[in-house]
Amino acid sequence: MEWETVIGLEIHAQLATRSKIFSGSATAYGAEPNTQANLVDLGYPGVLPVLNGEAVRMAVRFGLAIGARIAPHSVFARKNYFYPDLPKGYQISQYELPIVAEGTLDILLDDGSRKRVGITRAHLEEDAGKSMHEGLPGASGIDLNRAGTPLIEIVSEPDLRSAKEAVAYMKKIHTLVRYLDICDGNMQEGSFRCDANVSVRPKGQEKFGTRAEIKNLNSFRFVEKAINYEIERQIELIESGGKVVQETRLYDPDKGETRSMRSKEEANDYRYFPDPDLLPVVLDAAFIEGIRASLPELPDEKAARFVREHGLSEYDAGVLTASRELAAYYEAVVREVGGEAKLCANWVMGDLAAFLNKDGLEITASRVDAAGLAGLVGRIADATISGKIAKDVFEAMWASGQSADAIIEQKGLRQITDTGAIEKAIEEVMARNPGQLADYRSGKDKLFGFFVGQVMKATGGKANPAQLNELLKKKLAG
């Protein structure tokens, strides 16, 4: 039987506010355990939550960026369950009336087509603390630094049909929240993570299959692997006469498999109800429009502009807009060079990306800045050096931090465009290689490359390749 996969993601993005969503504690990552937890975060008797307005603004930014409906009236609710990293015994979240509803996001599929993914809702909530089991034999520690960090939970429609689509969607959200400056996107630190709801159904069947929820996936690679594992597990189970049960599963990256955490029967009854300590969040049109006016150019708009104005392919435009910093770098190079967009794009996505990758650097920490790369591209464009020489120049720039011009001067890499000089070199090579010359002239055309190589060698690679080709053809012909 042919199977179809149905996936919906719940992405948790930590909002990059300075203080927590309901208290004044700092949200910085990596502090000594429990040094960023005040009485409110600790759930002390008598304390009360006060909503951080910045978290609301960030959620609205996100909602506007996905073309969603911003609720003029949203309500915080308590999700009740006991766990040591949840100091109050309930998490403050949003339930029936979330702040953001009904948005969409377009993703680019492998075949170059676009797919629109529905986003059911996005709501504000507080993160829990962390239980720590390492280095505490026979005991568990609790670090409440993370407790109360603002999160936006972004719930997609069950619109995704493969692990690849799920990853493309998650990457797109990742790009978007960083464009919006509302989340640092750091997946290792848990700032951006997701739960995946996965089910399979016979192709053509309308009704959804029973789903399993895979919890807490914190890398794109894990998302892909966990979903693919889960798809196979479910198909195998059904094909061997079994039934998928609704349950929560955990992905074990070491074993590359998912395993059951708790079944539907064991699931908590969260007893949601409106939090009486917090007033409803009421937003007027002026507030929402003020935020709309402050939105940056979003990745899709930017990519479309690169295609339209720079003549880039959709693929290249997509790569260059994957982060706001990368796009800004590319645009700065184009601006400095004053055109040559395609050439600039190739350098940014090619040599620059390779060197960044090799040294594990972000674009913002590049050893060659946009002006530096523009200096190099400019010398290719005005034929001072060849593209091939440029690669060596770039490597030297990366290592020394010097400008392209300085390196070209120092190493004497300026391209030879003087016809007389190139002809002289050709004549010398011909004189040194009478045998090859005779062979060429008797029909061994392949030897042309040999002569190009020899002349290039003689000129230290500096001969203008187009001129060399032309002159060499003439000379060899006799």
Place this chain on the structure above:
Amino acid sequence: MSLPAAPAATVAELVRGLAAKRYSSVELTRAYLDRVAAAQPELNAFITVTGEAALAAAARADEARAAGRGGPLTGVPLAHKDIFCTEGVLTTCGSKMLANFVSPYDATVVAGLRQAGTVMLGKLNMDEFAMGSSNETSYFGPVRNPWDTARVPGGSSGGSAAAVAARIAPAATATDTGGSIRQPAALCGVTGIKPTYGRVSRYGMIAFASSLDQGGLITVSAEDAALLLGPMSGFDPRDSTSVDSPVPDYTATLADSLDGLTIGLVKEFFDDGLDVECGARIREAIAVLEKQGARVREVSCPNLPLSVPTYYVVAPAECSSNLARFDGVRFGHRCESPKNLTDLYSRSRGEGFGAEVKRRIMTGTYVLSAGYYDAYYLKAQRVRQLISADFARAFGECDLLLGPTSPTPAFRIGDKCDDPITMYLNDIYTIGANLAGLPGMSLPCGFVGGLPVGLQLIGPHFSEARMLNAAHRYQMETDWHLRVPAAFA
């Protein structure tokens, strides 16, 4: 039993006495501490007495006065209900769960009254987590009614009411979720005020039912309440439900004429459940107010009889969630050598909470459960809106509402312990104001069989000044509020 004499009858008198240097704050504080010590075995009104700290604070108050600093309340002693967090002082909420809990911070109410110069004598006994109408659910033992020590003082602010009635504290803070200020005030023959929901910050007031809880006062007189309410009221950025509207000087309008005041007698308050003699005292009080110029008319709040069942869905629901933080992990009672996490939770909570608290947590958990939420919690919220609408309609016809505070005078300790429903019906007249967030007061209006009877006033939102004005005019004509039980005179 004989107590050292109380220095004055009211806070107003203490304010005048301090200003006239008839006594120092240290002298006053020592006198009240002596009375506390003498009465404590009999009444059990205090859980913690902070004698040394009180005398030190009184000495500072005296210094301030000598230096020409401080306000009218500087040096006035009072006591706080043990539901208010007090920095460095045991804050138990009447529970074994918090029997070891020393708060690291002050409630906004406590800080406000301290800033006004008042001196804290200690922390007052109460029903466990404010759940009770008789003070019998306290882990620290029942409080006794000074008018008859075999009887309850009411609850949950039983310690506050008994202490003020016995004049062992000139005034006391209290809280009211369903009548916990007004009912004990009525049963002990003192004045109680529950302000509008949002008037007084709930920050640092240990939560029972967040949408109903409101801090207030138990005092001898309405004038005393007017003096103390200002410093504990107002917007608090730490409580999102506190309201940002200016706090008037409640003393300024106390003596205003009652000419033109329309008082509505709520038909539903004068039902078969009301003790006949108590009803008679209320009618006598109405006559006094009419003589003062008030006009009286009957009004109806048809949904009010639903307030008890509504309350016993909403309040337990909120409490079941509010009390989840008491899990033995970070503070409060923790069971001995827990085997695992579940054992830690169930034994710490099982040992730390008393029977009434457990009953309400279970009720609340039930009404919020999947499948029951709509039938109970949601329906209760709808009825709550109907009750609010009834009140709003009534206030279209009158300025204040009037009725009894409690159906009967104080009952005997132990009488209603085995019957929660009968106990819950004690609050039948008071709960409505909480559900609608309205301010309410109870005033002493006479006696039945030697036991005090309370008259209740309910006003529109933020009508505290008008309510205090009516109460003060009534107290200018009567002396019920100045009566002191003989054993504590």
